[in-house]
Amino acid sequence: MELAAAKLKFIEAWGKLGSEWGINRTMAQVHALLLISPEALTTEEIMEALSISRGNANMTLRDLIGWGLIEKQHKAGERKEYFFADKDVWNIARQVAKERKKRELEPVLKVLNELSNVTGDEKDPAYKTFKKSLTDINKLAGNVDKTLETMLKAEESWFWGSVLKVFK
Amino acid sequence: MELAAAKLKFIEAWGKLGSEWGINRTMAQVHALLLISPEALTTEEIMEALSISRGNANMTLRDLIGWGLIEKQHKAGERKEYFFADKDVWNIARQVAKERKKRELEPVLKVLNELSNVTGDEKDPAYKTFKKSLTDINKLAGNVDKTLETMLKAEESWFWGSVLKVFK
DNA sequence: ATAAACTTTCAATAATATTTGAAAGTTTAA
DNA sequence: TTAAACTTTCAAATATTATTGAAAGTTTAT
DSSP states (O other), X not given: OOHHHHHHHHHHHHHHHHHHTTSOHHHHHXXXXXXXXXXXXXXXXXXXXXXXXXXXXXXXXXXXXXXXXXXXXXXXXXXXXXXXXOOOHHHHHHHHXXXXXXXXXXXXXXXXXXXXXOOXXXXXXXXXXXXXXXXXXXXXXXXXXXXXXXXXXXXXXXXXXXXXXXXX | OOXXXXXXXXXXXXXXXXXXXXXXXXXXXXXXXXHTOSSOEEHHHHHHHHTOOXXXXXXXXXXXXXXXXXXXXXOTTOOSEEEEEOOOXXXXXXXXXXXXXXXXXXXXXXXXXXXXXXXXXXXXXXXXXXXXXXXXXXXHHHHHHHHHHHHHHSOHHHHHXXXXXXXX
16 A cells, blocks of 8 residues: 555544544544654645645644644744644553543542432432442542553553553 | 432433543433433333433434443333343443444554555655554554453453552 | 734534434234 | 334434634734
8 A cells, every 4th residue: 555545544544533532533633644744744734634724723733732742843944833743652642541531531530429428318229229330430430540540650661561461 | 419419410420421432422321320220211211311302212222232231121011111221330341342442443453454564665754654653553552452352351350450459 | 114924713604413203113912 | 903002213403513714813024
């Protein structure tokens, strides 16, 4: 397969994966484009490469910066802003985990926590079932949370080394 | 907080979490409802509890069965179908992991694999960057895949015991 | 100060996803 | 059979989310 075709396919696949996991398709595509680009690109070039409008490109780039996945770059003597992506896939994974944990997981954990002081009759099956589910979910969520925390601090090789070692 | 209010809040929170992770909000809500219900419920009761239409309820229930998260139950002498959710949170997590791996991760891994035999000039930075990204993503994806596989087979306590042990 | 080069905003529009509800389909009991 | 009880389907309506593009805003050089 030719490089040009492969690039398009990669961008498409990355975009699809993103959209299935709650990340805007265009955002994932722009990220993919920058990820496989050796040099930083301008808004103009990104618009061109993905056939998207200026407004869309601008907002998407801003979002990606907010996610910590790309950065602006300024070239000496040029007005234009260039954008480039962190190429370290482990950093990317950590960054995404960090943001989603903060934006989505933590608010839910907060609600679950509030709910755990629900009042009711210990003899009521509805109450007991509710309590049990909450407790179990909290336990699981606590473990997920701890593991993510470790991941966020860890080096890739150490993390996978540790995790995979116990699984063979 | 009263049980009734707490239930509503839980259903809402579960629905929101679901929608942020690419799962239809109604589907997550129906699942939440059944998860905290001690007995199996009819379509009618679910429609009523969540104010959704018959068609929506029917499709959502079918989807949830497809995900392996709920089951039908028949009561002796009754025509109606009852639905109940597996209450084991670890089973739920595994089931969701299994389905999403199959439906979304695997197709992408397949594409990534196809892309890895892209042809090009080793001296071309665009080619080198592309190759490098692919290789790195494949490596990470491989580790995620192995870990998920282990999770799917494992008992909860063993899995978290093993993972958390190395993280203390 | 002015104008060119570039970036940002946001109301309008388009695309996508979800939901409805009534009709069609199925099963059971008498 | 027939009809009541129940389930499924799916075209149309609604709601949600993403995108456009032109106008407004900003920065820099002269």
